[in-house]
Amino acid sequence: xxxxxxxxxxRYQTILSHYPDKxxxxxxxxxxxxxEFGWISQEVAEYIGKLMSYPPSDVLSVATFYTMLHKKxxxxxxxxxxKNVSCWLMGVYPCIDEIKRQxxxxxxxxxxxxxxxxxxxxxxxxxxxxxxxxxxxxxxxxLTPARVAEIIEKLRND
Amino acid sequence: xxxxTLNGQEVEAKPGQTIIQAAxxxxxxxxxxCYHPDLPIDGNCRMCLVEVEKMPKxxxxxxxxxxxxxxxxxxxxxxxxxxxxxxxxxxINHPVxxxxxxxxxxxxxxDYYMVYGLHTSEIPLGMKVRKRKVIDLGPMVxxxxxxxxxxSRCIRFFEYVTETGEMQFFxxxxxxxxxxxxDRPLDNPYSGNVVDICPVGALTSRDFRFKCRVWFLHATDxxxxxxxxxxxVRIDHRDGTIFRLLPRRNVEVNRSWLCxxxxxxxxxxxxxxxxxxxxxKGRDGVQAPVTWxxxxxxxxxRLKEIRDTNGAASILGFASPSATNEALFLxxxxxxxxxxxxxxxxxxxxDKKLADEEDQILRHFDKHPNSMGAIKLGLMxxxxxxxxxxINAARAGRLKAGVVIYFKPLVERPGDAEAEGxxxxxxxxxxxxxxxxxxxxxxxxxxxxVLPVAAWSEEEGTYTNFxxxxxxxxxxxxxxxxALPVWEVFAMLLHASGAESPWMSAEDVFATMAxxxxxxxxxxxxxxxxxxxVVG
Ligand code: SF4
Ligand code: SF4
Ligand code: FES
Ligand code: FES
Numbered sequence: 001x002x003x004x005x006x007x008x009x010x011r012y013q014t015i016l017s018h019y020p021d022k023x024x025x026x027x028x029x030x031x032x033x034x035x036e037f038g039w040i041s042q043e044v045a046e047y048i049g050k051l052m053s054y055p056p057s058d059v060l061s062v063a064t065f066y067t068m069l070h071k072k073x074x075x076x077x078x079x080x081x082x083k084n085v086s087c088w089l090m091g092v093y094p095c096i097d098e099i100k101r102q103x104x105x106x107x108x109x110x111x112x113x114x115x116x117x118x119x120x121x122x123x124x125x126x127x128x129x130x131x132x133x134x135x136x137x138x139x140x141x142x143l144t145p146a147r148v149a150e151i152i153e154k155l156r157n158d
Numbered sequence: 159x160x161x162x163t164l165n166g167q168e169v170e171a172k173p174g175q176t177i178i179q180a181a182x183x184x185x186x187x188x189x190x191x192c193y194h195p196d197l198p199i200d201g202n203c204r205m206c207l208v209e210v211e212k213m214p215k216x217x218x219x220x221x222x223x224x225x226x227x228x229x230x231x232x233x234x235x236x237x238x239x240x241x242x243x244x245x246x247x248x249x250i251n252h253p254v255x256x257x258x259x260x261x262x263x264x265x266x267x268x269d270y271y272m273v274y275g276l277h278t279s280e281i282p283l284g285m286k287v288r289k290r291k292v293i294d295l296g297p298m299v300x301x302x303x304x305x306x307x308x309x310s311r312c313i314r315f316f317e318y319v320t321e322t323g324e325m326q327f328f329x330x331x332x333x334x335x336x337x338x339x340x341d342r343p344l345d346n347p348y349s350g351n352v353v354d355i356c357p358v359g360a361l362t363s364r365d366f367r368f369k370c371r372v373w374f375l376h377a378t379d380x381x382x383x384x385x386x387x388x389x390x391v392r393i394d395h396r397d398g399t400i401f402r403l404l405p406r407r408n409v410e411v412n413r414s415w416l417c418x419x420x421x422x423x424x425x426x427x428x429x430x431x432x433x434x435x436x437x438x439k440g441r442d443g444v445q446a447p448v449t450w451x452x453x454x455x456x457x458x459x460r461l462k463e464i465r466d467t468n469g470a471a472s473i474l475g476f477a478s479p480s481a482t483n484e485a486l487f488l489x490x491x492x493x494x495x496x497x498x499x500x501x502x503x504x505x506x507x508x509d510k511k512l513a514d515e516e517d518q519i520l521r522h523f524d525k526h527p528n529s530m531g532a533i534k535l536g537l538m539x540x541x542x543x544x545x546x547x548x549i550n551a552a553r554a555g556r557l558k559a560g561v562v563i564y565f566k567p568l569v570e571r572p573g574d575a576e577a578e579g580x581x582x583x584x585x586x587x588x589x590x591x592x593x594x595x596x597x598x599x600x601x602x603x604x605x606x607x608v609l610p611v612a613a614w615s616e617e618e619g620t621y622t623n624f625x626x627x628x629x630x631x632x633x634x635x636x637x638x639x640x641a642l643p644v645w646e647v648f649a650m651l652l653h654a655s656g657a658e659s660p661w662m663s664a665e666d667v668f669a670t671m672a673x674x675x676x677x678x679x680x681x682x683x684x685x686x687x688x689x690x691x692v693v694g
Contacts, residue, residue, distance in 0.1 A: 042339070042340055045339070046339075054323075055322070055323030055324065055326075055339070056339040057323060057324060057325060057326035057337075057338060057339040058323060058326055060326065060328060060339055061326035061327055061328055064328040064329045064330065065329070065330045067330075
């Protein structure tokens with residue numbers, strides 16, 4: 001049986017306090033769950049369902065609708081790199097190749113040490129500073145292959 | 159009452175009705191997938207688009223309320239074009255495997271394609287998004303995700319009717335698929351209903367699939383014999399075999415639903431051998447086949463003999479709450495004619511269980527379709543006190559002879575074997591017993607006479623449900639061998655006893671019953687058709 005950490009439980013209560021009905025808090029709670037457990041497994045969906053009086057099918061249904069919620073294990077650092085128009089024009093593909101070279105895994109796979117996974121996304125809303133990518137809560141902008149290598153190096157030692 | 163114009167005709171709608179509902183009331187079906195009269199409205203499929211004058215765009219008929227003076231068109235080119243478009247979208251990833259699909263023949267995709275679609279698919283088969291097929295969802299349902307049109311009827315059924323929430327959509331875009339969490343089996347007692355409401359072949363019946371193409375089936379309107387709720391059903395059968403039961407929509411009783419046990423209850427009928435000829439015990443104590451005439455003559459004379467020596471109060475009439483009103487009415491009339499006064503039908507406090515809900519949806523604890531009918535016809539008496547009382551009275555010698563009707567319940571419950579045991583005990587205690595039943599069993603050796611009778615679905619007749627609603631059940635299947643409907647047996651006995659016996663059909667018996675029993679007085683057989691009529 002999985003459970004939120006003590007800190008997670010506190011945050012869960014805070015999230016609930018923002019909504020008139022606890023079921024309305026599903027999305028932020030799923031985000032919290034992803035932070036806590038790394039991804040939304042069926043076990044997590046069931047746990048959240050019990051917590052929030054949803055059948056587990058409803059939780060998984062919402063989780064599978066949102067691409068930012070992982071439905072399979074992700075690395076400690078999950079990189080989402082934008083492949084939409086602006087980023088593409090500004091040369092994101094060499095950056096994607098660099099990610100692949102650095103990590104040695106295909107998209108949606110996890111590195112052997114469990115540290116990294118990556119995926120391509122649609123527009124991150126950062127077209128002005130394209131190409132852009134997001135790792136956790138952080139944006140990295142104006143990417144070049146060299147900068148990508150540098151960022152990954154830093155995260156590796158993190 | 160708002161008045162509106164539908165395809166050029168001025169019609170009335172009930173206040174608060176949507177266009178699709180009002181149109182249906184006037185016999186006009188607007189195409190739809192997600193709309194279902196017994197589920198909350200969802201408006202997701204867009205098949206029901208209609209043109210409403212002064213509205214710039216087409217509007218869904220299932221979500222739009224009728225307003226006074228509205229001008230609605232559902233059959234012009236603009237609407238047809240839109241519906242064709244919706245269908246084309248729905249069919250983009252459809253596997254078009256109708257030849258091996260059990261829904262074929264009653265599939266809304268096929269039907270509407272023939273009326274509205276008839277387009278050539280632009281999508282080569284190889285490009286279609288594939289999903290999972292033949293997923294086992296428990297005892298009632300098999301799922302094929304590729305055929306789903308994502309109407310969410312099944313989701314809404316489990317959300318609002320059973321409130322168990324098993325089914326959901328997973329994924330997004332063209333990868334959305336219907337299913338249960340981790341493919342868990344649907345384990346609630348009403349899961350079979352989603353097979354009926356799924357408009358396509360995504361949810362098919364584990365019990366019925368691949369047994370028979372639906373266009374070979376004949377339908378007979380009937381009433382479920384599984385419990386005192388008396389759900390309104392349709393029996394689908396072919397060549398003397400029942401293939402499935404489906405609900406007939408009856409807002410007063412079961413809406414569009416059936417419980418799973420009731421839906422499968424007909425299988426009970428093919429459990430075990432049938433009795434095909436009347437059997438009468440000879441001097442050697444062995445039952446031997448006789449003709450109906452012989453049986454009737456011997457029963458009538460034996461009962462009269464016993465009456466003349468021991469008094470009419472020594473004759474018991476023990477009815478079955480599974481028999482029709484007509485059967486019970488003639489049963490009582492015959493025994494009344496002999497002067498009999500002792501009647502009951504309770505094997506297991508049916509009178510108390512009758513209105514007791516097993517759940518909040520449909521099922522009642524009493525697993526007989528006509529306990530209320532037996533009560534209304536005066537077949538329950540405190541003096542007899544159910545079967546226990548009857549057994550005691552027979553043991554004490556107060557009851558000598560008995561005419562007993564017994565049917566095994568179509569929906570099983572613990573305690574059925576004990577109840578049957580009590581019938582045997584009664585037969586054992588009686589000096590002379592006449593048993594009317596449909597299926598063979600060892601314990602029937604105890605009866606002096608065994609008469610083979612029609613089981614549920616094999617005779618026409620009415621049943622009275624727990625609230626006193628009388629509903630007509632038609633005859634779907636021919637009885638086996640020389641068995642007769644129970645009412646006919648008593649018509650024959652009445653004739654043998656020298657009384658008038660003018661009935662040629664259950665309908666005739668019903669008419670006499672309506673004339674002579676005050677609770678049924680004034681009702682006609684027609685009134686017992688959908689939705690049935692409640693008697694006092
Ligand atoms: S499985 Fe059937 S009822 Fe359920 S959403 Fe799909 S088409 Fe509708
Ligand atoms: S609730 Fe009773 S009458 Fe209705 S389907 Fe079930 S067994 Fe039959
Ligand atoms: S296109 Fe990449 S951030 Fe907008
Ligand atoms: S029936 Fe109206 S939108 Fe589906």
